[in-house]
Amino acid sequence: MASRSSRQSYSHNHNNGSSSSSTSSSSSSSSSTAAASSRTTVGHAQPAHNSSGRPKPPSATSKRSVTLNSRTQSFHSDQEPGRVRVAIRLRPRNAEDLLSDADFSDCVELQPELKRLKLSKNNWSSESYRFDEIFTETASQKRVYEVVAKPVVESVLNGYNGTVMAYGQTGTGKTYTVGRLGKEDASERGIMVRALEDIIASTSPASDSVEVSYLQLYMESIQDLLAPEKTNIPINEDPKTGEVSLPGATVVRVQDLDHFLQLLQVGDANRHAANTKMNTESSRSHAILMVHIRRSVHEKVNDEINSQEKGTKSDLFDGNGIPIVRKSKLLIVDLAGSERIDKSGSEGLELEEAKFINLSLSSLGKCINALAENSSHIPTRDSKLTRLLRDSFGGSARTSLIVTIGPSARHHAETASTIMFGQRAMKIVNMVKLKEEFDYESLSRKLEGQVDHLTAEIERQQKLRDDDKYKLEKQLRECHDSFAEARKVLVTRSEILEKENIHLESEMKGILNELNHQKDLNNLMQDKVAKLEMSLKHSKQHQLENSTYQKVLADTTQMYEKKMAELIKQIEDERAHSESAEEQLALMKKLLSEHQNSIQGQKQIDELTLKLQEMYQLHENTLSELQSLKSENKDLLLQKAKLNEELHTVRQRLLEQEKQRKGIENELIKLKRAVPENENDFEDKKSYMKEELSKGSSEFGNRMGSYRSNPLRENISGQRATIAKICEEVGLQKILQLLTSEDSDVQVHAVKVVANLAAEDINQKRIVEEGGLDALLMLLRSSENTTILRVASGAVANLAMNEMNQALIMDKGGALLLAKTASKTEDPQTLRMVAGALANLCGNEKLLTVLKEDGGIKALLGMVRSGSSDVIAQVARGLANFAKCESRGVIQGHRIGRSLLIDDGALTWLIANSNTNSASTRRHVELALCHLAQNEDNAKDIISGGGVKVLIRISVESSREDIRNLAKKMLRLNPSLQADMHAR
Numbered sequence: 001m002a003s004r005s006s007r008q009s010y011s012h013n014h015n016n017g018s019s020s021s022s023t024s025s026s027s028s029s030s031s032s033t034a035a036a037s038s039r040t041t042v043g044h045a046q047p048a049h050n051s052s053g054r055p056k057p058p059s060a061t062s063k064r065s066v067t068l069n070s071r072t073q074s075f076h077s078d079q080e081p082g083r084v085r086v087a088i089r090l091r092p093r094n095a096e097d098l099l100s101d102a103d104f105s106d107c108v109e110l111q112p113e114l115k116r117l118k119l120s121k122n123n124w125s126s127e128s129y130r131f132d133e134i135f136t137e138t139a140s141q142k143r144v145y146e147v148v149a150k151p152v153v154e155s156v157l158n159g160y161n162g163t164v165m166a167y168g169q170t171g172t173g174k175t176y177t178v179g180r181l182g183k184e185d186a187s188e189r190g191i192m193v194r195a196l197e198d199i200i201a202s203t204s205p206a207s208d209s210v211e212v213s214y215l216q217l218y219m220e221s222i223q224d225l226l227a228p229e230k231t232n233i234p235i236n237e238d239p240k241t242g243e244v245s246l247p248g249a250t251v252v253r254v255q256d257l258d259h260f261l262q263l264l265q266v267g268d269a270n271r272h273a274a275n276t277k278m279n280t281e282s283s284r285s286h287a288i289l290m291v292h293i294r295r296s297v298h299e300k301v302n303d304e305i306n307s308q309e310k311g312t313k314s315d316l317f318d319g320n321g322i323p324i325v326r327k328s329k330l331l332i333v334d335l336a337g338s339e340r341i342d343k344s345g346s347e348g349l350e351l352e353e354a355k356f357i358n359l360s361l362s363s364l365g366k367c368i369n370a371l372a373e374n375s376s377h378i379p380t381r382d383s384k385l386t387r388l389l390r391d392s393f394g395g396s397a398r399t400s401l402i403v404t405i406g407p408s409a410r411h412h413a414e415t416a417s418t419i420m421f422g423q424r425a426m427k428i429v430n431m432v433k434l435k436e437e438f439d440y441e442s443l444s445r446k447l448e449g450q451v452d453h454l455t456a457e458i459e460r461q462q463k464l465r466d467d468d469k470y471k472l473e474k475q476l477r478e479c480h481d482s483f484a485e486a487r488k489v490l491v492t493r494s495e496i497l498e499k500e501n502i503h504l505e506s507e508m509k510g511i512l513n514e515l516n517h518q519k520d521l522n523n524l525m526q527d528k529v530a531k532l533e534m535s536l537k538h539s540k541q542h543q544l545e546n547s548t549y550q551k552v553l554a555d556t557t558q559m560y561e562k563k564m565a566e567l568i569k570q571i572e573d574e575r576a577h578s579e580s581a582e583e584q585l586a587l588m589k590k591l592l593s594e595h596q597n598s599i600q601g602q603k604q605i606d607e608l609t610l611k612l613q614e615m616y617q618l619h620e621n622t623l624s625e626l627q628s629l630k631s632e633n634k635d636l637l638l639q640k641a642k643l644n645e646e647l648h649t650v651r652q653r654l655l656e657q658e659k660q661r662k663g664i665e666n667e668l669i670k671l672k673r674a675v676p677e678n679e680n681d682f683e684d685k686k687s688y689m690k691e692e693l694s695k696g697s698s699e700f701g702n703r704m705g706s707y708r709s710n711p712l713r714e715n716i717s718g719q720r721a722t723i724a725k726i727c728e729e730v731g732l733q734k735i736l737q738l739l740t741s742e743d744s745d746v747q748v749h750a751v752k753v754v755a756n757l758a759a760e761d762i763n764q765k766r767i768v769e770e771g772g773l774d775a776l777l778m779l780l781r782s783s784e785n786t787t788i789l790r791v792a793s794g795a796v797a798n799l800a801m802n803e804m805n806q807a808l809i810m811d812k813g814g815a816l817l818l819a820k821t822a823s824k825t826e827d828p829q830t831l832r833m834v835a836g837a838l839a840n841l842c843g844n845e846k847l848l849t850v851l852k853e854d855g856g857i858k859a860l861l862g863m864v865r866s867g868s869s870d871v872i873a874q875v876a877r878g879l880a881n882f883a884k885c886e887s888r889g890v891i892q893g894h895r896i897g898r899s900l901l902i903d904d905g906a907l908t909w910l911i912a913n914s915n916t917n918s919a920s921t922r923r924h925v926e927l928a929l930c931h932l933a934q935n936e937d938n939a940k941d942i943i944s945g946g947g948v949k950v951l952i953r954i955s956v957e958s959s960r961e962d963i964r965n966l967a968k969k970m971l972r973l974n975p976s977l978q979a980d981m982h983a984r
């Protein structure tokens, strides 16, 4: 139930929808509609409104839109979005009604079409009431669900909290309406099952979660119906949001409807039911089903919100599709019966139950009255039920109430009060709020996923690039190799060609020379032939002229002709030779040109070079591509780093939020728990342990064992650890400053913390160094507060355990102050602390004289007046310490004279209390007497005080063997005591 301040700004008072008539039943239309319209104009949260661009609340689910009939819509009309809706359901007559109400007269008459109910007091008077819906006894479970609960369920699916509750007298059908499992007949299913059916159908297990807790509130104790051993579960109320939660309750994630049915069955089996006279199946507890829905909001919606709320969200989230979750809670409550105790005939435990039920229901009624009347105080804290339902009435949830009534006139009074309850509830207007938040967890998961994806992508690209690079380098190497090979081949070939060329050229030269020679010869022959022809001509002339010579001439001619033929043949041969030489030359030339052609290989080299250049270019390109990929890679890495940073920021925020929340919770708890209630126990045990340790008692080991396992000790060490942590966080200096605070409460807490710190050896030095001892002594000097005096004395006692501090305490007048404190208080706890402190100081041999002068011994002895065995035990311990130090001084030879204890009357007290019942006191008294007996100078007083007899008894009867032996030794070694013994 919301606080008055928040509610006032949203709600508006509403007229009662009832009208009464005396002789006839009138269906007065005192208009709740009119009132409702006035309510909606008063700045209501308007969840149905979509002007803000937010998803339209309660009327539609995002996954499965469920069509509502006109009656459903009017029940949850958008006109009054936050008002608590109330429906009446009339149970059919049962066998008992039929038996008891012989005349079948009903006290109620339903007018469902008018949404009115007439309640007849008697035959002549009735009252008419208007409700949001009226269900007759024939109304089906399905219709009841669809009208009353389904709109709430849809609203919850859209991110609003919702409550559906059944209220009514025992046996009127609350459990039937709300909790019926309907295992055999699905049409019988109640609201819980139907609600979960819809929720499961409208959510996706991949992105959403549906979790349930099932509890009962029985006799003001919340019990987990899914784990019945969990009882008394505390209620947690968020001081900021007012959200109510039960951190100790079992929360089960629902897998499917069968799973939920199983859970419900287990819960129902555990539900405590006691029979009453009115209904053998009566539920004596309030059953509460809590359904927590967490839904991821679609990206689109997210974008819409981002665009609507630009500037309000951090840049980090802009355009990134940050997941948003809607968390909502549905409460389905089956209240225990609202019958009157006297009428139910309850007795014994059932009477007690009924009282608790009445307590919770009546405080629910009070809250509803207060809310309906716009009261400034809503008494939500009166019962656990109202604390649990704090948010359901006047809070931020959408609430439907189904009021169940029976028809019988016998229950007129209960029915009337039930109806009035419903009427008042109708006036309450809630401030329905959408609860959306960034899903930092899934954002974190999403970012992690992105980072992983990017990392894998970078690695993949890097690998691809490495592969490409490797391939290109390989190709390049191969090109280089083939280029070098080709070059080598070309060089060899060109060398060979060169050589061949030179050879051919020289051969050609030779042929040319020969040809020229042949030509010359030819010319010569031609000249010769020409000359011969000339001579032949001349001869022929001579033949003519000289016939004698004709024959010779003929012979000569014949010879010359022969010779000419020979010469001609020779010329032709030469010609042929020349031709073959020319042919050879042509061949040579051809060969030469061929060779020259082969010189074109050079061109191939050039081409290859060109090709290589191209490949170089390609390589260059690849390199530049590599370069750009590298820079892309760099960008990706930068993006990754940015995402990591964002992830870190988000995690930090999550941690901070969590830390802040825990910090606030813990601070309170810490402050409450910081100081153990009974630190004295610890002190006792600690000094006891120290003492026992110093004696090396064998039985101490056993005791120590049991002490270690003592839960009190564990508790105290836990508290000590908490205090040490606080000290670490707050700082000792600040805590010590608080000792001087003007607020005595603060002083009390501070001195308790300091006392606890002082109990630990490791803290004592620091406390003294930082002025803690001065502050504690100041408190002893000035405070009148018993607690402060007690705890400060305890703290001084703790510090006085440390030998280094003992002289300081004495120097600063600690003994005087302790003595003064002892004289001004009668509080045994304080006296015990003071006695403990003085007893610790008594253990320092150097301080004995000053301690006595400052009145320490007198103060010790004075404190026995309290009669407290704890105080007396400390006194005895102090005297034993004192006597022991003295006897040590006597043995070492630097102390003479009788004991300082004797003047102050300690010996007399020791002798008188040597037979005390307290084992601890007795042991210390025995020890003190033994040590006093060590000093010959004390003998006279011991003898005169009757101490010899006591020492003899100690030597025989002491429970401790070492003390018996010590007493025997003293009696034997002290001559005066020996003499006295013999004289007896």
Ligand SMILES: Nc1ncnc2c1ncn2[C@@H]1O[C@H](COP(=O)(O)OP(=O)(O)OP(=O)(O)O)[C@@H](O)[C@H]1O
Residues within 6 Å of the ligand: 090, 091, 092, 094, 137, 168, 169, 170, 171, 172, 173, 174, 175, 176, 177, 279, 281, 282, 283, 284, 335, 336, 337, 338, 404
């Ligand atoms: N509308 C209904 N139709 C048929 N039977 C009904 C109807 N309402 C209640 N009953 C029957 O009446 C009996 C009492 O109902 P139920 O146990 O639900 O009452 P209740 O209000 O929850 O009682 P209690 O407060 O004691 O738990 C049951 O047997 C139930 O089946």
